[in-house]
Amino acid sequence: MAMDNRKLRILRAIIDEYILSAVPVGSKSLSRNTDFALSSATIRNEMAGLEGLGYLEQPHTSAGRVPSDKAYRLYVDSMLQRAKLTERELAVLQRYCGVRVSSVEEVMRETARSLSEITNYTAIVLMPEMSESRLRHLQLVPLAQGSALAVAVTDAGVAREAVIRIPPDMSVEELEQISRMITQRYYNRTISTVAERLVVEIGEILRERKSFLQSLTGTIDRSAASGTHLVELSGATNILHYPEYRDVQKAKSFLAAVENKDTLYDLLKQASGMEFTITIGSENKAETLRDCSVVTASYKLGDLALGTFGIIGPTRMQYGKVLTILEYMRASLGEVLTGLQDKE
Amino acid sequence: MAMDNRKLRILRAIIDEYILSAVPVGSKSLSRNTDFALSSATIRNEMAGLEGLGYLEQPHTSAGRVPSDKAYRLYVDSMLQRAKLTERELAVLQRYCGVRVSSVEEVMRETARSLSEITNYTAIVLMPEMSESRLRHLQLVPLAQGSALAVAVTDAGVAREAVIRIPPDMSVEELEQISRMITQRYYNRTISTVAERLVVEIGEILRERKSFLQSLTGTIDRSAASGTHLVELSGATNILHYPEYRDVQKAKSFLAAVENKDTLYDLLKQASGMEFTITIGSENKAETLRDCSVVTASYKLGDLALGTFGIIGPTRMQYGKVLTILEYMRASLGEVLTGLQDKE
């Protein structure tokens, strides 16, 4: 049994229908509601064929058919067409572009919020990777006896901070001097380079401060590596709108999965760099997302900030619409990020 | 009909029972499972009395009784006793105290995580108020042509950043000089003072930079005021464990309420400064939390960081246990925050 043109058209009709209704679609309703000039019996035959090929599944005998992950894959690969956006959707996007923000974190938060609001799915945004961005300034600010706050600023316009311990005999002037020295020496180097070379190079100059520098390096390393607050999540509870999650148990496991930022980080990390990715159901690495689809987009700003964002929803997702929205968002994000600097 | 001692004992037994089981408790089971030497009939009479007084409610005739908010209020006001912690609970607390963190944000995250893990309710943590903490350092770092990052460090050990626009003719040296001037002049002043006086005072010195300073002030103001990322939330989905939220509709409205950080911010803000607060069901201002209880505690560190944290759960909450945990946490939080500076 091979795939032919008519089978494709039927499959597509089934998918379109199922995406809207979430109800298994049967041969009769299909022949009634579409303009194939075919009887239900013919469609039944074709459906049986499609099931044999693995594109359709039957929840139980005498129920309609449901598209398999394989079907969705075919769908997005070869029959997807961009959807027009509605008034409402455009309005949210426009509002998003006009929003006043003053830090990269805020941009991420707004992006996630808008995405989830438009799509009604769950939105995730991955912050630009710290370790690949370049140092602009490092400042050590004394806090109390024996402790200081280290603040690193990068070209992506983000600051990271960490409280560090300092030798009790270290003076304010010395801290200032070290800050200046590091800033000067490592200006425009990537953070990972800084972490790598700091001790070796400056340790030679300031022998007696070597252990302090070591601890500083450790902090930088850890802070650059920790992906914890690099993931922004919004609209997790949107999933509860969809009938496939009417079962509280399922909803719970989805929400638990999504509350764990490590899973999300891996997800986005993997997709970073790809213009768009679509991962369907069982294609997901994470066990817990096996009946979700993930669509992501990456943005790039000059050779500067680079991040990824996307949405998570049921496999029965409006792929066309989502892609259009992500595309739009991708373009706007650059604008908003640049805008950071143009609006006050 | 007045309240007497026996009524109190019965009411208490009902509350204790209901907190554990979430099932309306009836006269028979109560006389069976407790050591009142009373028949179910007597208890029934007393229960009718308690209902008349507004302490009990009946979901429908021929169901057991459920404590009213008023009953819980009485319970926490006059019959509450601290609960012992279990092994598991202590273990989590211990792990919490040992955790290595290097920024206030991380402390908040860990606190929220641990709280929700121990209690199985939803935890919220409010970050120390920015505008009341004192400036330690202000740094303007040039990013690109016409823009810079302003980073303010406070005595609470947190840094806040914002991208600002700068006049194109402003040199690196001038930025540096302004940073130094502001830091020097406003060292140890509260952020709100800085925002208030900056333009007036320094504007006089740097007349030609007045508009720049104005925009900087605006940024500081806004950044200090924005409560957005000052609230840390954890374990929102824990609520799904409880039978009162088995209805997806209810769960959805709870989660929506809790996803809105403004609501939470108001909640915690109001409780800040109070050692402990307990707000029961309808006592909540927020419409959406009318069948939840909120328990909060505030911490203070010297006259330094001051924040609030708490948990949200069903009105049928283990108040005794929660209070004990919050008390413990309150003590540990100081330790952890100080520890920020002692561990590397």
Add this chain to the structure above:
DNA sequence: ATTAGCACTCTTAGCACTCGAGTGCTAATC
């Protein structure tokens, strides 16, 4: 190749029924 027709399957909604836990009331008991 298509389709009409038919027998069969499976889910869902509705209905009557039972069972258990709970209630209020009254009369007997301590």
Add this chain to the structure above:
DNA sequence: GATTAGCACTCGAGTGCTAAGAGTGCTAAT
């Protein structure tokens, strides 16, 4: 006078049955 045993009554949850509806596969006719 307080307590309790007893009784009739109510309500919700669970059970079993039936009928309706949607869908299927197969076969024979077009």
